[in-house]
Amino acid sequence: MQTAGPVAVMQPRADLDSMAYGQPYSAPQPVVADGGGAIGALRNSFASAPAPMPVGYAAPMAVPVRNGASYHLDAGDKLRVVVYGQEGLTNSYSIDAGGSITMPLIGAVPARGRTTAGLAGEIAARLRNGYIREPSVAVEIEAYRPFFILGEVTAPGQYPYVPNMTVESAVAIAGGFSPRAKRDMVTITHTENGGSMRAVVPLGTPLNPGDTVFVGERWF
Numbered sequence: 001m002q003t004a005g006p007v008a009v010m011q012p013r014a015d016l017d018s019m020a021y022g023q024p025y026s027a028p029q030p031v032v033a034d035g036g037g038a039i040g041a042l043r044n045s046f047a048s049a050p051a052p053m054p055v056g057y058a059a060p061m062a063v064p065v066r067n068g069a070s071y072h073l074d075a076g077d078k079l080r081v082v083v084y085g086q087e088g089l090t091n092s093y094s095i096d097a098g099g100s101i102t103m104p105l106i107g108a109v110p111a112r113g114r115t116t117a118g119l120a121g122e123i124a125a126r127l128r129n130g131y132i133r134e135p136s137v138a139v140e141i142e143a144y145r146p147f148f149i150l151g152e153v154t155a156p157g158q159y160p161y162v163p164n165m166t167v168e169s170a171v172a173i174a175g176g177f178s179p180r181a182k183r184d185m186v187t188i189t190h191t192e193n194g195g196s197m198r199a200v201v202p203l204g205t206p207l208n209p210g211d212t213v214f215v216g217e218r219w220f
Contacts, residue, residue, distance in 0.1 A: 073119065081120075099112025106127060153171055
């Protein structure tokens with residue numbers, strides 16, 4: 001499922017790829033990947049953590065959903081970078097595990113924690129430093145980093161994130177609750193800027209890119 005993300009343009013333009021190439025760009029569809037080491041590590045993290053408090057005692061999870069201009073980039077996000085008039089620089093770039101994208105001429109550019117506007121400004125500044133006199137740069141999110149869903153669902157794993165998702169829609173994407181699911185014990189773990197928070201939440205809670213959803217098991 002491909003969903004357009006926020007766009008940061010250093011200079012107003014009508015369409016990114018039509019300006020760069022004269023024709024629109026068609027992004028590839030994201031691939032759903034199940035299992036793997038990341039899934040195992042997350043599952044072990046939940047298994048070793050203390051049991052969550054009942055819903056009535058859980059504090060509200062103050063995690064803003066930022067899918068607009070204030071969204072902070074992180075590893076796993078895929079970006080479309082357009083440098084107007086420079087076909088060799090205009091391309092799709094994925095943010096690597098170190099939090100950077102690597103571009104011709106200027107090499108690694110830190111992206112983690114930046115907005116699309118901030119990253120566009122940094123790329124323009126580096127290009128201006130001895131490469132292009134007046135670079136015009138635009139950055140858009142081509143695909144958000146995936147979310148994880150574990151525990152008592154039909155198909156736990158890693159799935160592409162879609163803006164405006166909720167815990168309930170994440171469960172639906174994973175095939176729904178298993179027969180043993182404790183539906184009032186759904187936990188979200190949200191990580192940002194090196195820190196993480198975890199809370200039991202209702203099904204209507206919004207989901208962010210990179211979040212982990214864990215559905216607990218009932219014992220009776």
